[in-house]
Amino acid sequence: MIVEFWGQEFKVNVILGCIGGFLIAIISSMFGFGGGPFMVPLMTVGLGLPMYVVVGSSLLAIFFNTLMGTARHYQFGNFDLTFFLVMFPAAILGGYIAPQIAKRVSPIVVKRVACVGLMILAANLLGAF
Numbered sequence: 001m002i003v004e005f006w007g008q009e010f011k012v013n014v015i016l017g018c019i020g021g022f023l024i025a026i027i028s029s030m031f032g033f034g035g036g037p038f039m040v041p042l043m044t045v046g047l048g049l050p051m052y053v054v055v056g057s058s059l060l061a062i063f064f065n066t067l068m069g070t071a072r073h074y075q076f077g078n079f080d081l082t083f084f085l086v087m088f089p090a091a092i093l094g095g096y097i098a099p100q101i102a103k104r105v106s107p108i109v110v111k112r113v114a115c116v117g118l119m120i121l122a123a124n125l126l127g128a129f
Helices: 014-029 037-046 051-075 080-104 108-127
Strands: 002-005 008-011
Touching: 008 037, 014 037, 037 051, 037 108, 051 080, 080 108
Parallel strands: none
Antiparallel strands: 002 008
């Protein structure tokens, strides 16, 4: 499938994207997070999309899964409305601004920043700090 974004065309393997997205949705639903840390590598490495496309696309790709997870956490009483009201506009704004920044920066720099962010997240999830 050919995807056009900001005047550029990218060839995307739809089958890999669907299977990978499905598996990520199952795993992230089991652990109660949005799946973004897994969607970004899938879209950059697996689908071959540049980081400035992936930043906003990953937010949209995990939106529905996160919405369902949020609904379930709300049902169980594990929902912080104040935190949600702060983070939701920040995520929308970040999804708009980040691709514009990433398009002007070297793809290598963007990938390195993403890797550092994922390593910090992994260390945090493992209880390192």
